[in-house]
Amino acid sequence: MTSFEITPEEQVELDKALHDALNPLASAMRSRASGLPEDRMWEADPVEVTLSVLAAWKVVDAEVKRLTAIAAGTAGSYGASYEQMGAVWGITRQGARKKWPEAVSRPATTAxxxxxxxxxxxxxxxxxxxxxxxxxxxxxxxxxxxxxxxxxxxxxxxxxxxxxxxxxxxxxxxxxxx
Incomplete structure (x- = not known):
């Protein structure tokens, strides 16, 4: 099976892209919570600012899980097995079945x-x-x-x-x- 590991250069680019996507979300969430304008979000109490960033990562994490389940379902609809999905995700076949229980449908018997x-x-x-x-x-x-x-x-x-x-x-x- 193909290795899906990324290079150090790709890791740097991924980190930058994720932070670029996260900052507007964290700023908007912090602004709503504090009442401060988004451009002054970083002037707030450091604990509150970092908790806003953590809350934004939680939102991103939930969205990644949702999109991952959709990707697993798409792979299953094209014939990927739980064994294959587990290998890509670095877990067992059983772990993949537990993680995405609806991803692979059992073929209907036509006999x-x-x-x-x-x-x-x-x-x-x-x-x-x-x-x-x-x-x-x-x-x-x-x-x-x-x-x-x-x-x-x-x-x-x-x-x-x-x-x-x-x-x-x-x-x-x-x-x-x-």
Whole structure:
């Protein structure tokens, strides 16, 4: 994986850019808190001034966390795994999953899932629901050995409707009783 460490020169430029962005925010916050004009913010009590700077960094920190979560979600939407995000952030896969729980969505299963079996008139039918559409289908084997299924492209709205059609098939293909 590519190293994401920055050079000393880049660190100097980053520090300057962050301080340049922070000063107007700290000045505005201090002005609101003290009632002093922004251009006189630095003339206030040094403890109050430094606390204003600290408060501004807190705002920046919260914004960086928000933007980081958005970046993680974007990476996840393009297929990045928690393992990859953790590697970039310098944490474990589990740490990345905890930090950005919604960043990677689990892929929806498109295969049909079995939802039950029906035994009737000596035959059996299997009912399935398609995850992507929610529609129900059936396949079955009658007591006389005939195989059948819902017509191609036919999906039933409910499980009960699919079971009724499967039941009719099984009844039709029951062994005749003498």
């Amino acid at each position: 049909a899932r079995t939802s039950g079996a029906l035994e009737l008139c000596g035959g059996t039918a299997e009912l399935t629901q398609e995850d992507s559409s929610g529609g129900w289908r059936w396949t079955g084997k009658g007591a006389d050995g005939t195989h059948g299924a819902a017509d191609a492209g036919t999906w039933y709205v409910t499980k009960e409707e699919a079971a009724a059609h499967a039941g009719a098939f099984l009844k039709e293909h029951a062994l005749s009783q003498a």
